[in-house]
């Protein structure tokens with residue numbers, strides 16, 4: 001029987017990247033890369049154009065139907081097909097689905113895969129842990145392995161329009177308990193995109209009061225940069241919108257300059273700043289974890305250092 005690698009994502013762009021990754025391994029393993037697709041004929045055609053060699057059509061998603069409703073269908077489908085690999089897009093919904101499939105079927109689920117290779121008859125997977133702060137290499141020990149993979153891990157191959165292949169229909173299995181969609185609300189447009197900022201001035205809990213953020217904004221403006229924060233300032237104190245916090249559960253930045261003001265440098269925060277070109281920390285504690293992680297630091301009270309920096313930058317204008 002031909003070995004199958006099946007990819008699944010509700011995001012067509014991410015599905016293209018999963019297909020590209022699966023195709024790389026499939027060549028040496030003589031496996032077939034199939035896509036499980038929810039959508040109409042054009043979605044199926046797109047999966048073929050993205051490189052899928054076969055499509056399992058799960059039908060069209062009805063208005064108000066949640067992706068979650070497809071879990072019983074996917075469980076039945078995986079039991080029947082037993083693919084060597086099920087590669088799922090690591091979106092919020094994709095990760096939840098992967099976990100539910102793994103639990104229902106007793107299958108290994110390995111999250112945030114970066115690379116996978118066949119090694120000694122087993123699939124060896126390099127994946128990110130601690131929110132991307134480290135990598136771990138693991139071997140799957142079940143006949144089918146479920147992997148989740150995020151965006152931008154591999155490049156999608158250019159789409160080949162007109163590509164086609166076998167389409168197999170998968171019957172929908174009605175879930176026993178259905179969640180009901182009550183309302184959809186548009187997210188307010190983001191006011192900042194930290195991921196493209198060239199300078200980032202990051203406020204931490206060393207900032208004592210909300211009004212003091214004024215000097216942080218002034219410093220950021222003199223540096224032509226954006227203001228960011230640690231999570232407590234956004235989720236606990238609500239001083240700034242959530243889109244401004246950096247870290248494992250927030251944004252990842254890669255500026256030329258990341259300047260922290262009263263940020264201790266816990267791993268949950270610093271995983272989001274590792275690609276900064278220069279890290280500068282201002283903290284009154286010489287033992288704060290941010291200090292050894294920075295290129296330059298000033299040990300001192302930010303309430304003295306920041307006004308002095310602002311004055312110096314203004315004097316240069």
Ligand SMILES: Cc1cc2nc3c(=O)[nH]c(=O)nc-3n(C[C@H](O)[C@H](O)[C@H](O)COP(=O)(O)OP(=O)(O)OC[C@H]3O[C@@H](n4cnc5c(N)ncnc54)[C@H](O)[C@@H]3O)c2cc1C
Pocket residue numbers: 203204205206207229230231232245246247248249250261262263264265266268269282283284285288300301302303
């Ligand atoms: C599951 C989980 C996920 C998390 N995700 C994130 C995340 O994505 N992003 C994130 O940021 N955090 C996250 N956190 C929280 C994280 O663990 C830290 O608690 C948080 O980053 C600390 O914020 P901070 O550095 O501002 O505050 P603190 O750790 O309290 O540090 C304050 C710093 O300010 C210094 N300071 C105080 N006063 C002054 C002064 N006057 N002048 C100079 N320095 C001064 C202190 O010496 C200290 O170093 C997460 C936590 C958990 C459990």
